[in-house]
Amino acid sequence: METKSLRLAYGEALVEEGRANTDIVVLEADLGKSTMSCLFKDAYPERYFEMGIAEQNMASTAAGMALAGKVPFYSTFAVFAAGRAYDQIRCAIAIPEANVRICGSSCGLSDFGDGKTHQSVEDANIMCSIPNMTVLNPCDAVETRKMVRAMLSHKGPVYIRINRNELPVYTAADTDYEIGRMYRIRKGSDVVIFATGSMVWKSMLAADLLEAAGISAEVVNVSSLKPLRKEEILKYTLGKKAIVTAEEANRIGGLGCAIAGLIIGEVHLPFAQVAIDDQFGTSAYGYDELLERYGLTERHIAEAACGAIAKRAIRH
Amino acid sequence: MDDQKIRHLQATAQQLRRNVLEMIGIGKAGHWGGSSSLAETMAVLYFHAMRVDAREPCNPARDRLVLSKGHAVLIQYAALCELGYFPREELKRVKSLDGLLQGHPDLTIPGIEAVTGSLGQGLSIGVGMALALRLEKRPAHVFVIMGDGEQSEGQLWEAAMAASNFEVDNLTAFIDLNRIQATGHTDEVFRIPDLVQKWNSFGWEVLNARGHDVTSIAENIDKARSIKGKPALIILETIKGKGVSFAENTATYHNGVFDDARFAQAMHEIALATDMREEVA
Structure with a gap:
């Protein structure tokens, strides 16, 4: 069966959507080559913010950008996205319902070599427990692509959880996708x-x-x-x-x-x-x-x- | 600034203190100390330096103030109320179940720019706003007020590095150096020596203002806004609880309760100070 990379799909989706939507900005914490947000850096360097290895500051900075009218996507490993910056997500993003899109990459056990500090068994569970937060977990690369587009018209914060490995494609590119549907x-x-x-x-x-x-x-x-x-x-x-x-x-x-x-x-x-x-x-x-x-x-x-x-x- | 403007800002600061006392009232806890130490700064920012308009609280071209030390929000409510962001009656309902004014800054309140109160986060939010405004080539300026006790929060130093990394110069930060935090003197609770050197070494231009002197505050804000290519910090030398003698320089009124007699005395002292200013004028 055909397999495809979800994180590549995420990075490519950012580039494609970023072409028409110049409000999209992307923030990263030194893992852009893993999350594939690096593709956005190559395409629109002036809208890409390398925040260094500082996830808490990245989360709150993204919130400030959203409050000033931008549509920030920030990415890092899921374990850091959800865990390291929990209170920043809670206070600066979720309470004010800021339009921040958080990408927790290499989720679950998918970063197999790095072990328990880098594998996230609880990121989505934590994010689901925060009021105002929408939580997405795509099953393949095609669905990932659709979700990035759906996030753009969605009001309020969204957390998307992305697998590190290539997965078989079960969804079709030409069917509708709506947040909240099964x-x-x-x-x-x-x-x-x-x-x-x-x-x-x-x-x-x-x-x-x-x-x-x-x-x-x-x-x-x-x-x-x-x-x-x-x-x-x-x-x-x-x-x-x-x-x-x-x-x-x-x-x-x-x-x-x-x-x-x-x-x-x-x-x-x-x-x-x-x-x-x-x-x-x-x-x-x-x-x-x-x-x-x-x-x-x-x-x-x-x-x-x-x-x-x-x-x-x-x-x- | 002419003398008339100076007197107006001084009187405004006292009015803001009076508003804070009214909000705290009798028998309820309220953050008097760290609100009062910012009265002159709030007066200068909202009634002199910042381009804001209560009729257009969401105008994208407005200047922004992020109160990172969100527990002092009463002094911000005091100013926003005077400017007409919400009706005066709301002051009496602060922290009540169906009131508009929350115990800490909330985006549901007109004029409030960010949710703060979990300390250490406001500077990061301000940097995000400043970067977004720069991308849009808007001339708006972002102000962030931090506490001195707050300086122990690690995230704030991440933000300090980010601001200088991105050469953010449309942002001015303040530290309210009142030297008292929730449980005591900052030097006794948790020592943070060489604050000026620390911020300098993080790439910031550091200025010093007399925090209860409206002229000194205004001049330093002008200076900070003129600095290009790097962020600026104004350290405000202040007195915690300023304006009410028994509540000055003590942690008791960080989040303290006024009884009947203390409340009456506090109001009397604020009124007296206002009258004396008017007589001098």
């Missing part, structure tokens, strides 16, 4: 898998495994972690036998918790959560090794689905 990638009738980011890829593979075992799995791409619309969830759980959620993030305060919290007491279906089990990452030679170690492969998702469906069979 997108069904594969139709199925037995179990619905709500997946986000890289886990869309793993869930699609899991659906193949399940199909071979006679189970029909639906895969829904939850690329907007916030806002998360209850009516969308209910639409996809209707008629299913079980629910699975899949995220490359800590299970506490993540997508699984959020979906469960919205439908608890209304949807009476077995529920399984595939996520990182409240632990930090670790170094590895490759991304796949880490996904295996942390229980985030197609096999884990398929087993979770089988387990959930079996629970229902026992109960009935």
